[in-house]
Amino acid sequence: MVASSLHKDASHDQVVVDRYSGLARINHWITAISLILLALSGMSMFHPSLFFLTGLFGGGQWTRVIHPWFGVVLVFSFAGLFLRFWPANLWRREDSVWMANPADVLSGHDERLPELGRYNAGQKLVFWGMSLLIVGLFTSGITIWDTYFFAYTSIETKRLAVLAHAALAVCAILIWIVHVYAAIWVRGTVRAMVQGSVTGGWAWRHHRKWLREEVAKARPD
Amino acid sequence: MAANQGMTLLRKSASDEKPPTVLPGDDGVAKLIDVSKCIGCKACQSACLEWNERHEEVGFNTGSYQNPHDLTAESWTLMRFSEWDNPATGNLEWLIRKDGCMHCADPGCLKACPSPGAIVQYANGIVDFVSEHCIGCGYCIKGCPFNIPRLSPVEQVVHKCSLCSDRVAVGGGPACAKACPTHAISFGTKAEMKTLAGQRITDLKSRGFDQAGLYDPAGVGGTHVMYVLHHADKPEIYAGLPANPHISRLVGVWKGAAKVAGLAAIGAAVVGAFVHHLLAGANRVSKEDEREATHLVEEAD
Numbered sequence: 001m002v003a004s005s006l007h008k009d010a011s012h013d014q015v016v017v018d019r020y021s022g023l024a025r026i027n028h029w030i031t032a033i034s035l036i037l038l039a040l041s042g043m044s045m046f047h048p049s050l051f052f053l054t055g056l057f058g059g060g061q062w063t064r065v066i067h068p069w070f071g072v073v074l075v076f077s078f079a080g081l082f083l084r085f086w087p088a089n090l091w092r093r094e095d096s097v098w099m100a101n102p103a104d105v106l107s108g109h110d111e112r113l114p115e116l117g118r119y120n121a122g123q124k125l126v127f128w129g130m131s132l133l134i135v136g137l138f139t140s141g142i143t144i145w146d147t148y149f150f151a152y153t154s155i156e157t158k159r160l161a162v163l164a165h166a167a168l169a170v171c172a173i174l175i176w177i178v179h180v181y182a183a184i185w186v187r188g189t190v191r192a193m194v195q196g197s198v199t200g201g202w203a204w205r206h207h208r209k210w211l212r213e214e215v216a217k218a219r220p221d
Numbered sequence: 222m223a224a225n226q227g228m229t230l231l232r233k234s235a236s237d238e239k240p241p242t243v244l245p246g247d248d249g250v251a252k253l254i255d256v257s258k259c260i261g262c263k264a265c266q267s268a269c270l271e272w273n274e275r276h277e278e279v280g281f282n283t284g285s286y287q288n289p290h291d292l293t294a295e296s297w298t299l300m301r302f303s304e305w306d307n308p309a310t311g312n313l314e315w316l317i318r319k320d321g322c323m324h325c326a327d328p329g330c331l332k333a334c335p336s337p338g339a340i341v342q343y344a345n346g347i348v349d350f351v352s353e354h355c356i357g358c359g360y361c362i363k364g365c366p367f368n369i370p371r372l373s374p375v376e377q378v379v380h381k382c383s384l385c386s387d388r389v390a391v392g393g394g395p396a397c398a399k400a401c402p403t404h405a406i407s408f409g410t411k412a413e414m415k416t417l418a419g420q421r422i423t424d425l426k427s428r429g430f431d432q433a434g435l436y437d438p439a440g441v442g443g444t445h446v447m448y449v450l451h452h453a454d455k456p457e458i459y460a461g462l463p464a465n466p467h468i469s470r471l472v473g474v475w476k477g478a479a480k481v482a483g484l485a486a487i488g489a490a491v492v493g494a495f496v497h498h499l500l501a502g503a504n505r506v507s508k509e510d511e512r513e514a515t516h517l518v519e520e521a522d
Contacts, residue, residue, distance in 0.1 A: 006518055015514050045356075045358060047480055048337055051335065106497065146362070146372055147357075150372065155368060158362075159363045162360070166475055166479050167483070170482075173487055178494075181498075185501075186504045187504060200511060200517075200518060201507070201510035212517070219521045219522075
């Protein structure tokens with residue numbers, strides 16, 4: 001094989017496929033950590049029963065101070081992910097077929113579903129959903145960041161923004177739960193973001209079209 | 222200021238001051254501001270700054286007596302001056318309203334606050350901000366229907382009129398009422414203040430102010446700061462006093478349905494994920510999948 005994303009793993013007698021570069025993984029984990037910190041600090045100000053979470057950040061004042069700055073980190077970090085991954089998340093015809101068969105998706109019968117490229121429809125919806133939510137959360141968040149931006153909007157606008165911020169945050173947390181659960185449920189996925197590679201079998205089972213593309217790229221012309 | 226747990230005074234020696242005695246089931250205390258008696262001297266503003274140890278910056282004149290130009294985290298009360306051309310009489314009326322916290326029975330600030338104990342409502346009706354628990358988020362500013370609380374850029378906590386809860390706790394009245402030279406500001410039980418207001422309204426009506434009345438808006442459950450207005454049918458002419466104040470519906474949804482539905486949705490998603498894993502089991506890559514992949518790659522070589 002020429003220099004490619006495909007490697008032989010002799011010890012396990014299987015093929016290994018590179019999926020995420022080191023920079024992509026760093027980019028992902030900065031985003032992940034800032035999202036978790038945002039969720040914890042945000043939830044503590046969302047419901048009194050969760051106010052104890054402010055203890056993680058040094059109390060209520062510090063939580064209020066630092067939450068928006070986590071948001072700034074997330075926006076820049078997610079922008080990096082967006083630029084990296086948007087072309088692979090464009091909608092394809094097979095995605096609609098995948099979406100039309102939720103029973104096969106949820107029961108893990110990948111063999112009954114069409115061959116997929118780098119991402120399936122669920123992953124694409126997570127990607128676009130998060131992209132839109134982060135734009136909305138950033139906009140509404142700036143509006144209620146009173147320390148710096150109080151003077152720029154009316155109180156009525158801020159009321160709308162604070163409600164929107166809470167609602168969008170709940171949606172983002174729901175998408176995050178789907179994202180994390182899917183990564184755990186579909187075994188062999190987490191190593192893509194930890195080690196950067198997946199096994200050939202994983203690629204064959206879940207993203208066969210992508211595997212075929214990688215194989216075609218590796219073929220010496 | 223820390224929360225006061227003062228005892229209720231019944232009598233006070235060598236004093237004409239009758240401390241308001243609030244018993245359980247009473248309507249609590251109230252401050253009555255008689256707009257028709259106010260001369261705009263700002264003694265109340267000075268007394269407020271002095272008693273509460275607030276320090277307003279030296280301002281600038283823009284052609285209005287109103288100074289400072291708005292409530293601030295320092296100035297918890299403000300004389301608002303309005304000029305109103307009365308169409309019925311052709312008179313130009315100079316309306317002066319002492320603005321500040323209304324101490325709503327249903328306080329929007331308290332409903333919006335996310336920090337336990339940062340806003341308290343005493344049994345006597347006073348709504349007080351407890352700075353050591355305030356996190357400076359400004360949610361109370363969004364909850365308030367009267368646009369009263371102000372975020373201090375220095376302390377990063379929010380301030381407003383405390384109705385001098387520290388003075389009331391030891392049987393005194395608010396500093397503004399004490400300083401007022403025309404008795405435009407009175408303080409006592411809410412029942413007493415309503416009686417006093419009734420007398421003033423009768424007097425004003427006999428002087429040609431047919432629409433004189435009491436401002437104790439029901440939309441916020443009544444307030445513990447009330448106004449006697451000579452034009453109670455048009456509260457807006459007094460520097461935008463709202464005719465029917467109520468907690469914004471957006472704040473109601475945010476602090477009501479959204480909180481419950483949000484946590485429920487998140488909880489349901491977590492439970493749903495667990496249940497799915499129990500029922501569907503892990504989605505594993507089979508040996509056959511690995512063989513197929515190896516075969517595909519070797520074929521290509």
